[in-house]
Amino acid sequence: MCVGMFLVLLDVTVINVALPAMSTGLGAGIAQLQWIVTAYTITFAALLLSGGALGDIHGHRRMVLSGLVVFGIGSGLCGLAWATDVLIVARALQGIGGALLLPATLAIITRAFPKRREQARAIGIWAGVSSLALPAGPVLGGALVAGAGWRAVFWINLPLVAVAIALTVKWVPKLRVVGGRLDIAGMLTGGVSLAAIVFAVINAGRTGASAGTVAAAVIGGLGVFAFLAVERRADTPVFPMQLWKSRAFVGANAVAGAMNFVGIGTIFVLTLYLQDARGLSPLVGGVAMLPLFVPLAVMSPLTGSLTARRGPNLPIVFGLGIGAVGSASLLSLAPNSGYAVLLPALLGLGCGMGLLTAAVVAAAMNAAPPERPGLGSSVNNTARQAAGALGTAVYGAITGSPGHRIAFISGIQVAGVVGAALWIGAIAVTLVCLPKFAIEHSHERSAG
Secondary structure (H helix, E strand, O other): OHHHHHHHHHHHHHHHHHHHHHHHHHOOOHHHHHHHHHHHHHHHHHHHHHHHHHHHHHOHHHHHHHHHHHHHHHHHHHHHOOOHHHHHHHHHHHHHHHHHHHHHHHHHHHHHOOOHHHHHHHHHHHHHHHHOHHHHHHHHHHHHHHHHOOOHHHHOHHHHHHHHHHHHHHHOOOOOOOOOOOOHHHHHHHHHHHHHHHHHHHHHHHHOOOHHHHHHHHHHHHHHHHHHHHHHHOOOOOOOHHHHHOHHHHHHHHHHHHHHHHHHHHHHHHHHHHHHHOOOOHHHHHHHOHHHHHHHHHHHHHHHHHHHHHOOHHHHHHHHHHHHHHHHHHHHOOOOOOHHHHHHHHHHHHHHHHHHHHHHHHHHHHHOOOOOHHHHHHHHHHHHHHHHHHHHHHHHHHHOOOOOHHHHHHHHHHHHHHHHHHHHHHHHHHHHHOOOOOHHHHHHHHHO
């Protein structure tokens, strides 16, 4: 399960390093390069809810295997792509595979470890191993592109997919499923609305309030109303309406969204700062981001153990507080600043997200209906992925082009304040919405 999650995150982080080489090799323009990235993001975010629902009805083991196969086929087609359009379609296929795979990995973990203490520890390990993809992406991608060309960043997926399939077949049992009828109407309206909203967010960061952005936003808004109307009547809804009444479920996923909005948005603009404003190579820029990525990967398993003992609130509040301080430290960044000035922000955000990730995922899964782990996983992942796309677009709009160095750094300072304010607000949401008792007591209460 960890390998599957690692694959999904690796393909998010590794692609940016390879874009210049793809442009040269395929003759792709900037708009086509953007679609190479966007095709994966849109299909992935749009289909996560459907992936979770399919797993609850047909089995999460089957969804993991199906997702791995689809992801592997997409990766192979990316490596073979003879034209930019082929690569864009193949990237969308990877996104479909990732959307089937990701909710199922977390759902299987929650089923394999039904006791909440064990579950929290397992989620910590899952988050820690998968987080290794964040530092591995830029470093591994830079080395592969330099040594073997851009196609190698996709070929590397194939042996990992083969290993993951073999391990899943051998070790993952067939678990009991909820059954029921597929909510086709809910899957279609939910998928279309999410795809339109994510596209509108991404496109707004590039072109502003263009006709395409406005049209996508309108389609997304109408799709949400249609989705809510469909879900009220569905026998086995993709998203049961009563979950809106669960303060713990809504609050945990809101905090998860805030985490990715600030975290992914900050990673995006700091990567641009290091590579474009400071002129570092992709490989050196990736290494410079390690003070953020390494604490995230190392601390997640420790957070899982802490969450198992004390519940999710303590690590969430401390993580948000440390991250807010790190984000606010970006106010000290200046055009002539050295790398040391950036370290507090990198370390603060890395430690903050290291404390947050496992705890907030455990809180969301703990608040979800225990008989539908795919639902809890898909909603949490949708919240995080959609918020990450929104954060990238908003932070990009705040900072502007790194070519205008002074204005860009001023924008980073503003983004730092915005991030700190959001995470302080998320502390308030945590204290108001999430239960104060430890995680094992929560389980006993829900079981009773």
